Amino acid sequence: MAAKKMALIASKGTLDWGYPPYILASTAAALGWEVQVFFTFYGLQLLRKDLSAVKISPLANPAMPMPVPMPVLVQTLPGMESMATMMMKNKMKAKGVASLEELRHICIEAEVRLIACQMTVDLFEFDKNDFIPQAQFGGAATFLGFAGEADVSLYV
Amino acid sequence: MHFDKELDARGLACPLPIVKTRKSLNELASGQVLKVVATDSGSMADMKAFSEQTGHELLEAGQEGALYTFFLKKR
Numbered sequence: 001m002a003a004k005k006m007a008l009i010a011s012k013g014t015l016d017w018g019y020p021p022y023i024l025a026s027t028a029a030a031l032g033w034e035v036q037v038f039f040t041f042y043g044l045q046l047l048r049k050d051l052s053a054v055k056i057s058p059l060a061n062p063a064m065p066m067p068v069p070m071p072v073l074v075q076t077l078p079g080m081e082s083m084a085t086m087m088m089k090n091k092m093k094a095k096g097v098a099s100l101e102e103l104r105h106i107c108i109e110a111e112v113r114l115i116a117c118q119m120t121v122d123l124f125e126f127d128k129n130d131f132i133p134q135a136q137f138g139g140a141a142t143f144l145g146f147a148g149e150a151d152v153s154l155y156v
Numbered sequence: 157m158h159f160d161k162e163l164d165a166r167g168l169a170c171p172l173p174i175v176k177t178r179k180s181l182n183e184l185a186s187g188q189v190l191k192v193v194a195t196d197s198g199s200m201a202d203m204k205a206f207s208e209q210t211g212h213e214l215l216e217a218g219q220e221g222a223l224y225t226f227f228l229k230k231r
Contacts, residue, residue, distance in 0.1 A: 004209075023170065023171050026171055026175055027170075027171040027174055027175065030171070030174050030175045030177070030178035030206070031174075031178075031206065031209040031210055032209070032210055095169055096167045096168045096169040096172070096195075096196075097169040098168075098169070098171075098172055103171075106175055
Protein backbone atom coordinates (compact mmCIF):
# COMPACT_ATOMS: atom_id res chain seq x y z
CA MET A 1 0.00 0.00 0.00
CA ALA A 2 1.39 3.36 -1.01
CA ALA A 3 1.83 5.93 1.76
CA LYS A 4 -0.97 8.43 2.14
CA LYS A 5 -0.21 12.03 1.32
CA MET A 6 -1.21 15.28 3.00
CA ALA A 7 -0.84 18.75 1.54
CA LEU A 8 -1.19 21.82 3.76
CA ILE A 9 -1.20 25.54 3.12
CA ALA A 10 -0.03 27.59 6.09
CA SER A 11 -1.08 31.20 5.57
CA LYS A 12 -0.98 32.70 9.04
CA GLY A 13 1.96 33.79 11.13
CA THR A 14 0.67 33.99 14.66
CA LEU A 15 1.52 31.61 17.50
CA ASP A 16 -1.98 30.11 17.72
CA TRP A 17 -2.26 29.58 13.96
CA GLY A 18 1.26 28.20 13.74
CA TYR A 19 0.21 25.12 15.68
CA PRO A 20 -2.33 23.46 13.34
CA PRO A 21 0.03 22.99 10.37
CA TYR A 22 2.97 21.82 12.48
CA ILE A 23 0.83 19.50 14.64
CA LEU A 24 -0.90 17.94 11.64
CA ALA A 25 2.32 17.63 9.67
CA SER A 26 4.28 16.00 12.50
CA THR A 27 1.41 13.63 13.30
CA ALA A 28 0.82 12.63 9.69
CA ALA A 29 4.54 11.96 9.35
CA ALA A 30 4.32 9.75 12.46
CA LEU A 31 1.55 7.81 10.73
CA GLY A 32 3.94 7.21 7.86
CA TRP A 33 2.31 9.71 5.52
CA GLU A 34 4.17 11.83 3.02
CA VAL A 35 3.64 15.51 3.88
CA GLN A 36 4.22 18.81 2.19
CA VAL A 37 3.45 22.22 3.71
CA PHE A 38 3.27 25.31 1.57
CA PHE A 39 3.93 28.50 3.54
CA THR A 40 2.50 31.62 1.98
CA PHE A 41 2.02 35.25 3.00
CA TYR A 42 2.18 35.55 6.80
CA GLY A 43 2.70 31.82 7.10
CA LEU A 44 6.28 32.39 6.01
CA GLN A 45 7.03 33.65 9.52
CA LEU A 46 6.81 30.01 10.62
CA LEU A 47 9.87 29.17 8.53
CA ARG A 48 12.14 31.78 10.08
CA LYS A 49 15.20 30.50 11.94
CA ASP A 50 14.16 32.74 14.82
CA LEU A 51 10.52 32.23 15.78
CA SER A 52 10.53 34.82 18.57
CA ALA A 53 8.55 37.26 16.40
CA VAL A 54 5.69 34.74 16.15
CA LYS A 55 3.21 36.05 18.69
CA ILE A 56 -0.37 35.82 19.79
CA SER A 57 -2.58 38.86 20.09
CA PRO A 58 -5.71 39.24 22.20
CA LEU A 59 -6.70 42.14 19.89
CA ALA A 60 -9.50 41.28 17.46
CA ASN A 61 -9.49 37.85 19.08
CA PRO A 62 -12.49 37.90 21.42
CA ALA A 63 -12.47 34.09 21.74
CA MET A 64 -9.08 34.05 23.43
CA PRO A 65 -9.49 33.00 27.08
CA MET A 66 -8.01 35.64 29.36
CA PRO A 67 -7.02 35.10 33.01
CA VAL A 68 -8.79 38.38 33.87
CA PRO A 69 -11.37 40.28 31.81
CA MET A 70 -9.48 42.80 29.70
CA PRO A 71 -11.12 45.75 27.93
CA VAL A 72 -10.13 46.19 24.29
CA LEU A 73 -8.55 49.57 25.02
CA VAL A 74 -6.21 47.94 27.53
CA GLN A 75 -5.27 45.31 24.95
CA THR A 76 -3.95 48.06 22.67
CA LEU A 77 -1.36 49.22 25.20
CA PRO A 78 2.30 48.74 24.25
CA GLY A 79 3.70 45.42 25.41
CA MET A 80 0.35 43.67 25.70
CA GLU A 81 1.09 41.42 22.74
CA SER A 82 4.43 40.33 24.18
CA MET A 83 2.81 39.75 27.53
CA ALA A 84 -0.01 37.66 26.07
CA THR A 85 2.57 35.67 24.08
CA MET A 86 4.69 35.03 27.14
CA MET A 87 1.68 33.95 29.18
CA MET A 88 0.50 31.62 26.42
CA LYS A 89 3.95 30.06 26.05
CA ASN A 90 4.20 29.51 29.80
CA LYS A 91 0.78 27.91 29.87
CA MET A 92 1.66 25.63 26.97
CA LYS A 93 4.88 24.56 28.63
CA ALA A 94 3.05 23.79 31.88
CA LYS A 95 0.52 21.66 29.99
CA GLY A 96 3.14 19.66 28.09
CA VAL A 97 2.40 21.27 24.72
CA ALA A 98 5.45 21.28 22.47
CA SER A 99 6.89 24.58 21.30
CA LEU A 100 6.62 25.51 17.61
CA GLU A 101 10.39 25.04 17.36
CA GLU A 102 10.08 21.49 18.71
CA LEU A 103 7.24 20.59 16.36
CA ARG A 104 9.08 22.04 13.39
CA HIS A 105 12.18 20.07 14.34
CA ILE A 106 10.07 16.89 14.46
CA CYS A 107 8.71 17.69 10.99
CA ILE A 108 12.20 18.21 9.61
CA GLU A 109 13.43 14.97 11.17
CA ALA A 110 10.46 13.17 9.60
CA GLU A 111 11.33 14.63 6.19
CA VAL A 112 8.22 16.77 5.86
CA ARG A 113 8.79 19.02 2.85
CA LEU A 114 8.54 22.69 3.80
CA ILE A 115 7.94 24.95 0.81
CA ALA A 116 8.28 28.72 1.08
CA CYS A 117 6.21 30.77 -1.35
CA GLN A 118 8.71 32.51 -3.63
CA MET A 119 6.19 35.21 -4.58
CA THR A 120 5.76 36.21 -0.93
CA VAL A 121 9.52 36.28 -0.41
CA ASP A 122 9.86 38.65 -3.39
CA LEU A 123 6.83 40.72 -2.41
CA PHE A 124 8.03 41.50 1.10
CA GLU A 125 11.71 41.45 0.08
CA PHE A 126 12.53 38.83 2.68
CA ASP A 127 16.11 37.66 3.04
CA LYS A 128 16.31 33.95 2.27
CA ASN A 129 19.08 33.64 4.86
CA ASP A 130 16.52 34.36 7.58
CA PHE A 131 14.77 31.08 6.81
CA ILE A 132 15.76 27.62 7.98
CA PRO A 133 18.00 25.84 5.46
CA GLN A 134 15.40 23.05 5.06
CA ALA A 135 12.95 25.49 3.44
CA GLN A 136 12.59 24.95 -0.28
CA PHE A 137 11.28 27.72 -2.50
CA GLY A 138 8.47 27.31 -4.99
CA GLY A 139 5.15 28.53 -6.27
CA ALA A 140 1.53 27.49 -6.63
CA ALA A 141 2.33 24.87 -9.24
CA THR A 142 4.77 23.21 -6.84
CA PHE A 143 2.01 22.91 -4.25
CA LEU A 144 -0.63 21.73 -6.72
CA GLY A 145 1.76 19.18 -8.19
CA PHE A 146 1.83 17.47 -4.81
CA ALA A 147 -1.71 18.36 -3.65
CA GLY A 148 -3.18 16.86 -6.83
CA GLU A 149 -2.03 13.45 -5.62
CA ALA A 150 -2.82 14.05 -1.94
CA ASP A 151 -5.42 12.24 0.16
CA VAL A 152 -5.82 15.21 2.50
CA SER A 153 -5.50 18.88 1.55
CA LEU A 154 -6.09 21.66 4.05
CA TYR A 155 -5.80 25.40 4.09
CA VAL A 156 -4.80 26.84 7.44
CA MET B 157 1.87 -8.27 29.60
CA HIS B 158 5.35 -8.84 28.22
CA PHE B 159 6.98 -5.86 26.51
CA ASP B 160 10.37 -5.13 24.97
CA LYS B 161 10.51 -1.38 25.47
CA GLU B 162 8.66 1.20 27.53
CA LEU B 163 7.86 4.78 26.56
CA ASP B 164 7.05 7.28 29.28
CA ALA B 165 4.80 9.87 27.64
CA ARG B 166 3.36 11.21 30.87
CA GLY B 167 2.80 14.96 30.93
CA LEU B 168 3.02 15.27 27.16
CA ALA B 169 0.22 16.78 25.08
CA CYS B 170 -0.90 16.02 21.54
CA PRO B 171 0.83 15.24 19.23
CA LEU B 172 3.93 14.29 21.23
CA PRO B 173 2.72 10.89 22.57
CA ILE B 174 2.02 9.72 19.02
CA VAL B 175 5.23 11.19 17.60
CA LYS B 176 7.30 9.56 20.35
CA THR B 177 5.44 6.27 19.96
CA ARG B 178 6.43 6.24 16.31
CA LYS B 179 10.06 6.94 17.20
CA SER B 180 10.13 4.19 19.82
CA LEU B 181 8.58 1.67 17.42
CA ASN B 182 11.30 2.51 14.91
CA GLU B 183 13.82 1.14 17.40
CA LEU B 184 12.04 -2.21 17.73
CA ALA B 185 12.07 -5.27 15.49
CA SER B 186 8.94 -6.67 13.90
CA GLY B 187 6.82 -8.56 16.45
CA GLN B 188 8.30 -6.80 19.48
CA VAL B 189 6.00 -5.02 21.91
CA LEU B 190 6.10 -1.39 23.03
CA LYS B 191 4.46 -0.26 26.24
CA VAL B 192 3.34 3.38 26.32
CA VAL B 193 2.25 5.22 29.45
CA ALA B 194 0.49 8.56 28.90
CA THR B 195 -1.59 11.13 30.70
CA ASP B 196 -3.09 12.78 27.60
CA SER B 197 -6.79 11.92 27.78
CA GLY B 198 -6.99 12.16 23.99
CA SER B 199 -4.45 9.37 23.66
CA MET B 200 -7.08 6.64 23.96
CA ALA B 201 -8.69 7.69 20.68
CA ASP B 202 -5.41 8.75 19.11
CA MET B 203 -3.59 5.50 19.81
CA LYS B 204 -6.40 3.50 18.20
CA ALA B 205 -6.25 5.71 15.10
CA PHE B 206 -2.47 5.41 15.04
CA SER B 207 -2.76 1.63 15.14
CA GLU B 208 -5.35 1.57 12.34
CA GLN B 209 -3.32 3.92 10.15
CA THR B 210 0.05 2.25 10.63
CA GLY B 211 -0.87 -1.42 11.05
CA HIS B 212 0.98 -1.73 14.37
CA GLU B 213 -1.43 -3.82 16.41
CA LEU B 214 -2.86 -2.30 19.58
CA LEU B 215 -2.80 -5.35 21.86
CA GLU B 216 -4.22 -3.61 24.89
CA ALA B 217 -5.45 -0.15 25.85
CA GLY B 218 -6.25 0.54 29.46
CA GLN B 219 -7.06 3.39 31.77
CA GLU B 220 -6.39 3.62 35.47
CA GLY B 221 -7.38 6.98 36.90
CA ALA B 222 -5.56 9.62 34.88
CA LEU B 223 -3.06 7.13 33.52
CA TYR B 224 -3.39 5.47 30.13
CA THR B 225 -1.41 2.38 29.22
CA PHE B 226 -1.01 0.90 25.75
CA PHE B 227 0.69 -2.14 24.34
CA LEU B 228 1.57 -1.98 20.67
CA LYS B 229 3.02 -4.81 18.62
CA LYS B 230 5.32 -3.67 15.87
CA ARG B 231 4.15 -4.66 12.41
